[in-house]
Amino acid sequence: MFSRVLIANRGEIALRIIRACRELGIESVSVFSEADKDAPYVKLADQAICIGPGPAKESYLNISRIIAAAEVCDADAIHPGYGFLSERAEFAQACRDCKIEFIGPTPEAMARLGDKVACKKAAKEAGVPVFPGSPDAIEEEAEAVKIAAQIGYPVIIKASAGGGGRGMRICRNETELLANLKAASTEALAAFGNGAVFIEKYLEHAQHVEIQVIGDKFGNAIHLWERNCSIQRRHQKLIEEAPSPGLSREKIRPVAEAAVNLIKLAKYHGAATCEFLMDEKKNFYMLEVNTRVQVEHPVTEMITGVDIVKTMIRVAAGEKLPYTQDQIGVHGHAIECRINAEDPSKGFMPQPGPVNVWQPPGGPGVRMDTHVVQGYVVPKWYDSMIAKLIVHDVDRDHCMTRTARALREFKVEPIKTTIPLHLQLMNDPEVRKGGVDIHWLERKLKG
Numbered sequence: 001m002f003s004r005v006l007i008a009n010r011g012e013i014a015l016r017i018i019r020a021c022r023e024l025g026i027e028s029v030s031v032f033s034e035a036d037k038d039a040p041y042v043k044l045a046d047q048a049i050c051i052g053p054g055p056a057k058e059s060y061l062n063i064s065r066i067i068a069a070a071e072v073c074d075a076d077a078i079h080p081g082y083g084f085l086s087e088r089a090e091f092a093q094a095c096r097d098c099k100i101e102f103i104g105p106t107p108e109a110m111a112r113l114g115d116k117v118a119c120k121k122a123a124k125e126a127g128v129p130v131f132p133g134s135p136d137a138i139e140e141e142a143e144a145v146k147i148a149a150q151i152g153y154p155v156i157i158k159a160s161a162g163g164g165g166r167g168m169r170i171c172r173n174e175t176e177l178l179a180n181l182k183a184a185s186t187e188a189l190a191a192f193g194n195g196a197v198f199i200e201k202y203l204e205h206a207q208h209v210e211i212q213v214i215g216d217k218f219g220n221a222i223h224l225w226e227r228n229c230s231i232q233r234r235h236q237k238l239i240e241e242a243p244s245p246g247l248s249r250e251k252i253r254p255v256a257e258a259a260v261n262l263i264k265l266a267k268y269h270g271a272a273t274c275e276f277l278m279d280e281k282k283n284f285y286m287l288e289v290n291t292r293v294q295v296e297h298p299v300t301e302m303i304t305g306v307d308i309v310k311t312m313i314r315v316a317a318g319e320k321l322p323y324t325q326d327q328i329g330v331h332g333h334a335i336e337c338r339i340n341a342e343d344p345s346k347g348f349m350p351q352p353g354p355v356n357v358w359q360p361p362g363g364p365g366v367r368m369d370t371h372v373v374q375g376y377v378v379p380k381w382y383d384s385m386i387a388k389l390i391v392h393d394v395d396r397d398h399c400m401t402r403t404a405r406a407l408r409e410f411k412v413e414p415i416k417t418t419i420p421l422h423l424q425l426m427n428d429p430e431v432r433k434g435g436v437d438i439h440w441l442e443r444k445l446k447g
């Protein structure tokens with residue numbers, strides 16, 4: 001096992017990784033920007049190293065400063081968390097070059113699954129369902145027109161190097177396709193340094209269902225079932241839950257098993273999430289693979305009892321997966337509300353500043369993943385998420401009632417947060433019923 005792990009992240013996930021390290025008997029080292037220097041979670045690590053000023057480019061995104069910090073403290077490994085450098089193959093490669101274990105996949109596996117065209121090819125080979133579309137990047141307009149005619153409109157143009165919804169264009173006929181292809185490619189080249197685009201069938205009404213998988217360095221891999229993350233706005237999830245409402249184990253099992261085959265085929269180790277869209281008939285189509293721990297990993301931890309962050313560290317250290325697939329059950333239901341320092345009545349405007357009142361909820365089935373304490377100052381430089389409220393109960397209905405109860409206990413002043421919106425959502429008849437699609441929240445907020 002590692003002696004010392006450096007955490008190349010901040011906020012609640014840095015604290016989550018510190019806790020996992022401590023339970024494994026590993027020393028933790030936090031890195032922090034000047035904007036985070038007084039954050040209490042920084043002091044919870046065994047050591048802390050300042051890596052630069054507030055702007056992420058000069059601190060949490062600065063590869064050489066993070067590697068230098070790891071060398072200074074003699075860390076054996078780096079946990080990248082989510083966001084920042086977590087999905088940058090060049091960072092995983094820099095770790096390898098310096099003989100520091102990257103807690104995640106190899107740069108090769110990361111690059112292969114991070115490229116959408118290559119990932120879709122691998123998915124097909126593994127038997128994972130994907131949307132019909134162009135098998136390779138589009139080289140000529142005529143080719144795109146031909147494929148679109150075969151699969152039928154609407155189609156969507158996507159950047160092979162894109163992600164999280166950036167660089168997508170929906171085309172409802174041939175005219176729109178021809179009008180968008182060149183622009184999409186130019187935009188992709190500017191944004192991602194890679195102009196490769198592909199097309200696939202566009203699905204209008206869909207839910208977002210993702211499968212959590214984890215593999216070790218011996219070719220073993222398992223899935224931890226699914227999460228439903230359909231309640232989102234501008235590709236930012238607000239609520240995630242597991243299991244997905246109205247989905248039987250018989251329906252999801254073959255999809256989850258195919259996801260496991262995909263990561264085995266890619267010789268992948270570490271945690272990964274295979275994202276799918278699910279249509280109204282519960283057919284699945286894979287979108288992309290996230291090669292990191294996700295924000296919403298706790299809902300899976302709550303229903304399976306598996307500590308995902310500790311398992312990531314153990315497999316990175318060369319241990320075999322400590323579970324077989326038949327040991328992974330689904331127990332009750334879990335819901336996560338992402339609490340953001342944002343004002344929903346002002347277009348979700350960020351609310352940096354001091355938290356003078358912080359009264360977190362508690363009681364049975366309530367887990368709070370947060371780095372915030374009373375007196376904490378939310379910095380303006382980073383993501384506005386200040387807490388994840390994760391609630392577990394015997395079934396979905398009880399879980400929603402308990403989540404509403406916890407949200408009512410939760411007091412934050414004077415900054416505005418998304419707590420009142422979450423409370424409204426827990427009491428919404430359509431959300432209660434289950435099965436709202438990925439566009440539902442944006443429609444709701446408009447009208």
Ligand code: MV4
Nearest residue numbers: 131156163164165200201202203208232287438
């Ligand atoms: C799609 C789609 C419909 N059909 N692909 C958006 C994020 C990126 N991961 C893929 N995305 C989508 N791809 C096809 N063929 C609709 C979306 C989409 C979406 C997907 C998941 C969660 C929220 C979304 C919001 C808008 C569009």
